[in-house]
Amino acid sequence: MNIDELREHLCSTYPDLCPLFSVEYGDGMLMVDSSRLHEAASDLRDLGFDRLGMVTAVDTGDEFELVYRVQSREMHAGIFVKTRVARDVASIASVNDLWPAANWQEREVFDMFGIVFEGHPDLRRILLTDDWVGYPLRKDYEDERIIRRPDYI
Amino acid sequence: MAFVDDLGAALDKTPGGGIILTSLDAVMDWSRGKSLWMMPMGTACCAMELIAASFSRFDFDRHGSIPRPDPRHCDVMVVAGTITRKMAPAVKRLYEQMPDPKWVIAMGNCAVSGGIFYYDTYSVIRGVDEFLPVDVYISGCPPRPEALQDAILRLREQVATDSIVPGRDRQLNTILPTPGSPRKGDSAAADGDDS
Amino acid sequence: MTEQTIVNIGPSHPSTHGVCRVIVTLDGETVxxxxxxxxxxxxxxxxxxxxxxxLQVxxxxxxxxxxxxxxxxxAYCRSVERLAGIRVPERAEYIRVIVCELQRIASHMMGIGSTGADTGATSAxxxxxxxxxxVVELFEALCGARLTYNYVRPGGVSMDLPDGWVEQCRAFTAQHPPVMMEIDRLLFGNVIARARLKGVGVLTPEDAVGWGTSGPVARGSGVxxxxxxxxxxxVYPRFDFQIPLGEIGDCYDRARVRLWECVESCKIINQALDQIEPGSVHAEGLPRLLAPRPGDAYDHIESARGSLGVYLVSDGSPRPYRMKVRSPAFCNLAVLPLLAEGHTLSDLIVIIGSLDPVFGEVDR
Incomplete structure (x- = not known):
């Protein structure tokens, strides 16, 4: 399967999302609803995307954008799967059962953003201490120990 | 060091004991200064220079400064690298495990003041002197191995001013050599402290 | 089955290669x-x-x-260049390849040396x-720093190669492969090192892919x-080089892959030094304050530890809205519980060393 066939397949499977799927620099982007994330991820894995490169999140203000990057060694392609979750009920299905690589990466996202991954076997803080208060990479994170850098660019 | 401390205190009170004390101090300081074993508390980038310092090119063993991973064998703790809030309790505990007398070298900007990680970060301790008494600071990000070599030699000068009488040494400890001050080896009165 | 013991290693331990703490549950001496x-x-x-x-990042x-x-x-600069649409001059690309292959040698020297130290051969x-x-001295001649270079910048590199640097670099690549052969005989030919490394910490290719490992850890398993x-x-497509692969994925294979990669890096450097042509080393007409279009960009390169990626999100301001570093060492270290199980405590140290984690990158 090459990248064009892949695009056709994904566009037919997710018709409402077709315009969001673009292949640029060999990287595709697929925007899915948070309830369909696990389904889409499992679909991609069956299509030959055997590596989970990255799981991260971006705080866009009112909600979190979760970014997954899956890679296929066979097709020499990488696809971003993006989804959005609400800020007050930040929770999403874990993809740990598809790629074990998600184990630590989802723990890191939980540690930094406080997004709960349902079905994760061991969701604890990974980089910060267990008694840390707050989620540092959220834009509204407050900590009196931070000294803001003077603005002199 | 309890026995040496008692001996020093007793000698200090004894009439005429000062002469013995001076000679004892000289012997003790000479022997301490020539074998400052390092506790390599390397956490980040500076640890690479600390490793490079003890291997083939720079060869610190010739100064008698052998890196020993066990804190109970060490005289000087070289804090090389960024200390975070998660790491600080471990550093403090290792320092407490070292036997007296002990010294601390803060190697690199992160250990001195937080360095590049001073602003905007939530997890870095801004300088190891927030919880440890530091004797020598080395600037640089990271400092060259030669800078660490210089710090060891400076520390040796400081060790040479120590006394075994309890209380007296801490007072002397705070007198650090000013930057650019002449070395012991530079003056005519070389007292055998050269390496 | 005896009573289990829990042993804490680290966070400051000479054999964990940094500030890693490992909580080990032991049955006798078996992990x-x-x-x-x-x-x-x-x-x-x-x-x-x-x-x-x-630029300040x-x-x-x-x-x-x-x-x-x-x-x-x-990796960061490539991501910024993709985000801001900057074209890098060819000479700068060649210089980047040369310094990064030199860096691979420097990094693997650390990895191979610590493999030796873990197995008791400090002479390696x-x-x-x-x-x-x-290598570090070559870098010092290039940019004045021994470890933290700040050399590759968005749009090119910070300065051109100094006079005589190419000759020094050629002299290094000529003397390096024989030393590698010597280390191969000295360390990997040693019966003790072979006994300590062979068959220890086997990572299967399926696990290597599934757990997202990359670099010598994955290639040691034959991926x-x-x-x-x-x-x-x-400019990598212009060079001719081999990719060394391991066979069964034990500590020996991972360390051996690193050794051969150094030899291949020397080949790449020699070809790059032959092909490099004079020219500019920095893109012309860049604004002093970059403010890329709103959007996101990801780019990755093959670092000494694996695929190192940087994901950047811009909101149109001169500062990144979000930067995420996809760290290969983080993913490689995640397989440690898998590899260590069933081996002895002394083998655990060898396994950590063979994964070659750098904690600045694992923890960020």
Whole structure:
């Protein structure tokens, strides 16, 4: 399967999302609803995307954008799967059962953003201490120990 | 060091004991200064220079400064690298495990003041002197191995001013050599402290 | 089955290669479970980047993987260039390839040396660190720093090669492969090192892919995946080089792959030095303050530890809205519980060393 066939397949499977799927620099982007994330991820894995490169999140203000990057060694392609979750009920299905690589990466996202991954076997803080208060990479994170850098660019 | 401390205190009170004390101090300081074993508390980038310092090119063993991973064998703790809030309790505990007398070298900007990680970060301790008494600071990000070599030699000068009488040494400890001050080896009165 | 003992290793332990803490559950001397506890060097670089301009982030990336600073520089700069649409002059691309292959040698010298030290052969460290110091001196001549270079910048590199540098570099690449052969005989030909390394910590290819490992850890298991060839970037398609692969994925294979990669890196450097032509080393007409279009960009390169990626989100301001570093060492370290199970405590140390983690990059 090459990248064009892949695009056709994904566009037919997710018709409402077709315009969001673009292949640029060999990287595709697929925007899915948070309830369909696990389904889409499992679909991609069956299509030959055997590596989970990255799981991260971006705080866009009112909600979190979760970014997954899956890679296929066979097709020499990488696809971003993006989804959005609400800020007050930040929770999403874990993809740990598809790629074990998600184990630590989802723990890191939980540690930094406080997004709960349902079905994760061991969701604890990974980089910060267990008694840390707050989620540092959220834009509204407050900590009196931070000294803001003077603005002199 | 309890026995040496008692001996020093007793000698200090004894009439005429000062002469013995001076000679004892000289012997003790000479022997301490020539074998400052390092506790390599390397956490980040500076640890690479600390490793490079003890291997083939720079060869610190010739100064008698052998890196020993066990804190109970060490005289000087070289804090090389960024200390975070998660790491600080471990550093403090290792320092407490070292036997007296002990010294601390803060190697690199992160250990001195937080360095590049001073602003905007939530997890870095801004300088190891927030919880440890530091004797020598080395600037640089990271400092060259030669800078660490210089710090060891400076520390040796400081060790040479120590006394075994309890209380007296801490007072002397705070007198650090000013930057650019002449070395012991530079003056005519070389007292055998050269390496 | 005897009573289980829990042993804490670290966070300051000479054989964990940094500030890693491992909580090991032992049955006698056999590891039942090893749980790495990381984050002792978490400095919040991703948060700091949100309050710096794009150029001011480059020195922060130096401190990520401090054994191979050039890689993080380059991965970040590629990401910025993709985001802002900057074209890099060809000479700058060649210089980047040369310094990054030199960096691979410097980094692997550390990895191979510590493999030797873990198995009780400290003399290997003496040989490898002498080689590493040659590379570090080349870098010092290039940009004035021994470890944190801040050399690769968005749009090119900070300065051109100094006079006589090419000759020094050629002299190094000529003397390096024979030393590698010597280390091969000295360390990997040694019966003790072979006994300690062979068959220890076997990572199957399926696990290597599933757990997201990359670099020498994955290639040691026979996973034929190298971004320099499979997702070619920069001027790598113009070079002829082999990708060394391991057979069964034990500690011996991983260390051996690193050794051969150094030899291949010398080949790439020689070809690049032959092909490089005079020219500009920095893109012309760049604004002093980069403010790319709103959007996101991701780019990755093959670092000494695996595929190192940087994901950047811009909101149109001169500061990144979000920077995420996809750290290969983080993913590689995650397989430690898998590898350590069933081996002895002394083998655990060898396994950690063979994964070659750098905690600046694991914890960020």
């Amino acid at each position: 039942v479970h090893a749980e790495p506890v990381i984050g002792h060097l978490h400095r919040g670089i991703e948060k700091m980047a949100e309050n710096r301009t794009y 480059v020195p922060l990336t130096d401190r990520l993987d401090y054994v191979g600073s050039m890689y993080a520089n380059w 460290f003496m040989y490898t660190f002498a080689q590493r110091d040659h 034929d995946w190298d971004l320099r060839r499979d997702d070619p970037y920069s």
